[in-house]
Amino acid sequence: MNVSTNPWIWFMGIGMLSLYSFIYKENPIYRLFEHIYVGASVGYTFVTAYGNIIDQAWTPLTTEGKLNLLVPIILGLMLYTRYFKPIAWISRWPMSFLMGLGIGVSTYGLLESQLIAQSKAAMMPLFVKSSEGALLLGRSINNIIMILGVLGVLFYFFFSVEHKGPVRRMASLGRMVMMITFGVAFGNVVMGRISLLLGTISDIFGTWLGII
Amino acid sequence: MKRGVPLLIVFVVGFVMLTTYFIKNPTLGQARTLLNNWGVIVTAFSVGLASVNILRIHSARIANRRSGWINSVALILTMFIFIVVGIYSRHNPDNKAAAQLFSNLFDYAYSPFSATMYAMIAFYVASASYRAFRMRSFEATLLLTAALLVMLGNAPIAEQIWDKFPVIGNWLLNVVNTTGQRGIAIGVAIGGFATSLRILLGFDRGHLGYGE
Numbered sequence: 001m002n003v004s005t006n007p008w009i010w011f012m013g014i015g016m017l018s019l020y021s022f023i024y025k026e027n028p029i030y031r032l033f034e035h036i037y038v039g040a041s042v043g044y045t046f047v048t049a050y051g052n053i054i055d056q057a058w059t060p061l062t063t064e065g066k067l068n069l070l071v072p073i074i075l076g077l078m079l080y081t082r083y084f085k086p087i088a089w090i091s092r093w094p095m096s097f098l099m100g101l102g103i104g105v106s107t108y109g110l111l112e113s114q115l116i117a118q119s120k121a122a123m124m125p126l127f128v129k130s131s132e133g134a135l136l137l138g139r140s141i142n143n144i145i146m147i148l149g150v151l152g153v154l155f156y157f158f159f160s161v162e163h164k165g166p167v168r169r170m171a172s173l174g175r176m177v178m179m180i181t182f183g184v185a186f187g188n189v190v191m192g193r194i195s196l197l198l199g200t201i202s203d204i205f206g207t208w209l210g211i212i
Numbered sequence: 213m214k215r216g217v218p219l220l221i222v223f224v225v226g227f228v229m230l231t232t233y234f235i236k237n238p239t240l241g242q243a244r245t246l247l248n249n250w251g252v253i254v255t256a257f258s259v260g261l262a263s264v265n266i267l268r269i270h271s272a273r274i275a276n277r278r279s280g281w282i283n284s285v286a287l288i289l290t291m292f293i294f295i296v297v298g299i300y301s302r303h304n305p306d307n308k309a310a311a312q313l314f315s316n317l318f319d320y321a322y323s324p325f326s327a328t329m330y331a332m333i334a335f336y337v338a339s340a341s342y343r344a345f346r347m348r349s350f351e352a353t354l355l356l357t358a359a360l361l362v363m364l365g366n367a368p369i370a371e372q373i374w375d376k377f378p379v380i381g382n383w384l385l386n387v388v389n390t391t392g393q394r395g396i397a398i399g400v401a402i403g404g405f406a407t408s409l410r411i412l413l414g415f416d417r418g419h420l421g422y423g424e
Contacts, residue, residue: 008320015321019328023335031283037325039287042263043294044322049259050299057253072250076257080264089214092420094254096218097225099411099419101251104229107408112233114401118394146391153395174395179351181392183358184384186337190359191366193334196327203324 002210013208016200122150149177219414226412263291293317358384 004010018033053076061069075094082091124147128139152174155167163171205211225247232244270284294317301310341359344352364370365381410416 008316012320012324015325016328019325020332023332031280032286033325035283035287036290036321037329038266039290040294040317040322040325042266042287043291043298044318045259046263046291046295047298047302049256050295051302052252052256054302056249056256068246069250069253072253073257075250076254076260079254079257079261082261083264092214092218093221094257095419096221098251098254098258100222100225100227101229101247103222103226103408103412104232105248107226107230107405107412108233110401110404110408114397115405118397118401122394122398142387145387146394149388149391150395150398153392154398156395157399175351176354177388177392177395179354180358180384180388181396183355184362184389184392186341186355187359187362187366190334190337190341191363193331193337197331197334200324200328200331 004208004210009208013204016204020200122147148173152177215417215420218420219417222419223412223414226408266291290321294322358388 004013015033015036018029019037021027022030022034053073057069057073060066061073075097078090078094080091082088124143126140126144126147128136128143130136148170152170152172154174155170156174156178158167158171161167202212228240228243229247232240267288270287273284274281274288294314297310297314297317301307301314304310341356345356361377361384362381364377365379365385370377407416411419
């Protein structure tokens with residue numbers, strides 16, 4: 001056992017153990033470190049945002065004379081008018097700017113990478129043959145599952161007709177496909193979190209306590 | 213001024229951004245880069261707004277001595293330590309001690325606490341899966357079986373038990389999961405496009421908030 005003598009590592013270890021104590025029960029020491037974590041997150045994000053303002057607005061404005069950067073600076077400052085009730089409505093202007101920008105960027109992304117690209121990818125041959133003309137059974141079954149599955153999911157979200165008869169059967173197929181999809185996502189999340197858990201256990205028992 | 217101008221800003225910015233993607237023109241390309249840069253700057257200012265909000269909420273809690281006010285002191289203190297050290301080390305790059313202090317704050321407070329908070333979700337995911345399994349429905353069983361197979365497919369020990377676990381896990385991931393994600397992506401794209409159009413044309417005004 002080789003316990004660390006570094007006070008930073010002690011702070012890290014005590015903090016991590018305190019946060020893990022929530023698994024047993026909510027307690028004051030957990031709440032204290034939870035608040036420290038929130039403070040650290042806010043502080044770190046603030047420093048990053050400050051760096052963006054200095055690098056992308058203030059420095060080019062003052063050293064290169066890029067006067068167009070006054071526009072986002074003024075828009076940014078307008079956000080703070082919400083603290084003054086009589087002129088709080090001015091903060092809607094920068095919010096609207098961000099909203100318009102977000103819509104412009106995301107709409108194209110939605111159409112290009114999701115709707116068109118995914119629809120194109122879903123258009124695949126039902127029966128796949130090799131260059132010699134032999135039927136590739138495995139790939140054909142996969143393609144049939146994928147085409148029927150996508151149609152099923154789309155039917156599940158299609159509310160313009162009542163879900164009965166063949167529509168109901170397709171919708172329930174879609175629901176089953178979605179359940180498996182959520183299961184896969186769930187499994188991946190668990191695996192990801194467990195790898196994080198192993199990292200933190202290594203920090204506590206290795207870096208701090210020197211047991212492993 | 214209070215509602216008309218914000219709606220006009222959303223429309224103009226959104227329309228210009230969308231146009232830059234569909235019409236290939238150097239001037240429009242420059243306009244897109246300019247608007248994107250402005251967006252980064254305004255977003256950075258909005259981070260400051262969020263920090264001020266947190267400061268206001270927790271200062272009020274301290275001033276009124278509400279329960280847990282000591283946690284608010286810890287939050288504000290941590291936040292200020294990060295901000296002061298971060299900004300100081302940014303403006304004094306030659307000061308190695310300040311840079312090391314900020315690096316330590318990140319490495320021994322922000323980063324490990326962040327990993328711990330996310331790792332803790334593994335426990336709640338496990339408890340949620342247990343509750344889902346108790347529902348004994350066909351869909352819940354499908355979800356959990358898929359999750360289990362994906363986890364087994366990723367775990368090295370599972371391959372020692374049965375060498376087909378990774379094959380099944382990969383098939384679920386690449387075929388059924390892709391199918392479900394594709395169907396959902398197409399649905400989300402259609403819904404997102406409709407919502408974007410509603411905001412762009414001013415039918416959806418939730419971003420303006422309530423009041424005059």
